[in-house]
Amino acid sequence: MPKNYKALLVDDERLSRNDLRLMLEKHSNIDVIGEAASGDKALELIEELNPDLVFLDIQMPGLSGFDVLEHINTNIKVIFVTAFDEYALRAFEVNALDYLLKPVNPERLAQSIERLELTSDETDHGFRELEYHDRLLLKLDTSLGFLKISTIICITSAGDYSEVITTTRKKVLVHKSMAEWETRLPTSFFNRIHRTTIVNMEFVDRLEEWFNNSYRVYLKGIEEPYVMSRRYVAKLKHKMS
8 A cells, every 4th residue: 555645845935835736635645744945934833843855945035945855854755946957966866766857747747656655765876777768976087977877778797897888979988787687677677688788678679599509699780790699589479588
């Protein structure tokens, strides 16, 4: 049975709060227990009402959304709602549950609420299963960057790192194991085809039979094929059956 969440709306724009409240009325597991038009008021209500979830604007007079986050209990889930995508990197650095851009899309809001049901101690540490249109904060080569999951063509093992090829055809090194990628990537799009390779099936151009029941996998925009080993051919056939 889905858990019910007591939610607080924090936004200095009354119309934005009203719009969000109306959309949330369609979600029976969300009970809006209060609204705040400033960061200071938000902290007062958080102390008074003890919400489970806060929909939090970032740019507000006085305390910003990030300032508010520094003062609240880490058990409270936070979904940022803002008109500015420039804050996305920082939002995920501070481990927000999600980041919604205004005007909020009802379907995108529904995805955020579905994630509440998947949260756990592991999720709180950033290990939740990713969705295809998520953006992930990563150390790319030597700097932090925001990687859109849908732009990943393939991932290959590179020692303690993994090498990611995106739609820009740029290769970046990421300090993530293949096992973690396989666990977190959406399985309806990504498949491991070899011990060293994960591919996005959206970018598979063709398969060619090779020796010993293996296949060569050709990806759109990449000249050299990858090998799908016999072991993973069997797994993929089972998955698609």
